[in-house]
Amino acid sequence: MAGGEIIESFIVPVHPHTVLAPQQNQGWQNLRKAYDDAAQIIKDKEADLLIIYSTTWPSIIGHQIISDPNPEWVMVDHDFHDLGSIHYSFNIDAEFAKQWNKENHARGLQSRCVNYHGFPIDVGSVVALTLLNPDNKIPAVIVSSNVYADRSETTVLAKACKDLVHKTGRKAVAITAMSLSNRMFTEHIDAKDDRIHSLKDDEWNRKILEFLGQGRLEDVSQLSRTIQQQIRVQKVVNFKPMWWLSAINDNRNDLTGNVLSYEAINGAGCAVVNLNPTSSGFGDKEYDEDEVEVFAGERGVLDAATKNTETSKTNSGPKLWEPTEAKGSVNTESAPKPVGAYPHARRVGDLIYLSGVGPRQPDTNTIPGGPIQDAEGNKLDYDIKAQTRAVVENIARILEEAGSSIDKVLDVTSFLVDMDRDFQGYNEVWAETLGKVGPTRTTLAIRALPTPIAVEMKVIAGI
């Protein structure tokens, strides 16, 4: 089934007061009522998936997605433990979580699923799910907020999710668990004395809510950095939830917005806002930041090849074929699949003739060192040494399958798509590997290879 969509979006507050102590303050009570109204909207729309992006679940290793089908525990807030405990037992769509994780990887993101008994689901998610899904009928998915992520990473995270909603035909509700201004009183206050921490915070909150009430979500999204500077305590690198929410709503500026409530919780600006995809008629964006579809930022800290490998998944070239079988043919699962009807190698007498071997990896089809261009043909930086090493490793695996080995290589014809750029790096790796074996060699410059690789080798070896 296809054609799923985000049928509603909500911004909701994170603090436990709306669950545990709404009666203590009229503002908290108003927020609770708005929460209940939001739950009713979700119910009336017959949503079948709740997607929560929580700002109170920070992560470091990319983004994390809850995939425990039924997480249960008791949540106690680190600050407001005196208000009591929230027992939770949630209905998580584990399958959607796993698929979202895959979609993230396909877009170059680091992410992983989390399915451990006792995992501490964060206060924002617990509050949001407890109040928006009180009977637990609608399956949910929860994603963390990476502390180092900026706009591009957060935007791509949302787009990966949006595509999956579409592909799986879901009627999904997107929810950001967040505060507006997040400066709380740093001393304990009586509930009755609660108010927005400062006039400045209040004015900014009202400006943001004016935009959101007009459905101008993308404008708010593009103000995120300014909002972070003006009214956010610098707990994390940036104010991200509006990037996520706008991207999952196609970066639109003409949604139909409705501010259900705006109040203070211990000084922080808290609102329940509903954004419906029906066009409001606005639409002219006041700001203009670039769209981003694939994350290619700082993720290769451990190993420079990692980033390029992940990027390569977005452009691995033409359709793959199963290797053909004929007399003397040699094929192996340990070599990359052909891009046409031919075997990995063919044995004739005491000789083995290999089809052209590139650096693609047998299991993932990724390209160590990265592809030379993206799917749109835009040139990418790549590592010729990593590619050349991968070619030699693939050759070795095919020869082993044939009962031969790398030290029996007799003759090699190498093809480079950019002789000027790559010959030196290729030659260095050659010297470290096949150069020590001693085959004859011819190196040719060619215009292109079928996959986005920079080097390929044609090999003849003995048995």
Next chain:
Amino acid sequence: MAQGEIVAGCLAPHPPHLVYAENPEQNEPVAEGGWEQLRWGYERLRESLKGVEYDAIVILSPHWQTYVGTHFLGLENFQSLSVDPVFPNLFRYHYDMNVDVELAKQIHDKAESAGLAVRMMTNPDFRVDYGTITTGHMFRPQWDKPLVVISSNRSRAYYSVEVMQEMMIELGRVTREAILESGKKVVVLASNSLSHRHFTTESEIPEDMSKEHITSHAMHLWDMRIIDYMKSGQCQRIIDEMPEFTEQAIAETDGGAFTWLLSTLEVPKYPAILHGYGTIIGTGNAIVEWPVYRHKAV
């Protein structure tokens, strides 16, 4: 009643990787080892304090983050499963720890009298943060001494490193006073890393030490500078340079534990003992002891 004393103070970082790599029976995941330099550092620290008697351990952990004042665990026992929200694949630890509520309350009361916002945490469902548990385990895996656990007030995020230091110096001062008045012998632990820029990827085998290194040379230089100050008894310079260090090394000193520790020790002028230094997912970590028991006359 005899006067209490702080017998030692330690910088005792809490990356859960250390517990994971030790394979204690309380932790669910199993490792092939890893981060030995730091684990051996903890061994040396434990050995160093083997003959030193004390009644309680006071920990300030950056992972019990509170924005409304400073909080203290206020019940005598906490038992539960602690799952690290960032590294759940490494740390799922079944803990059972006793709290010295009396001492906690004494520190709380003194802090309150000094004008700090404080609160006792008495909700029995509360889960103790993994920073406290990791430091508690690595420092004394027997778990046979009661702890006082102090939250990390995030005043640095709200104001500045300077404000954070003012508050933590005051909290350290009253912590010391309370300990002296309690008649107890106490070890104080600051549970924090030094430079704190993480990798945002994890190797397939988390304990693959061929992937472990400091995130950047600048972080290394800062860590070494701070360690040199500790080793040479120049702790006032650490306090003085804390704003630059915290900002430029993205240091976990932002949580206040290190400043608090130095304050409880009256900003030592004698050399600290460096038991180990190593990186964990790119962050810099030092295990350091101020052997107060050897410097009573100082």
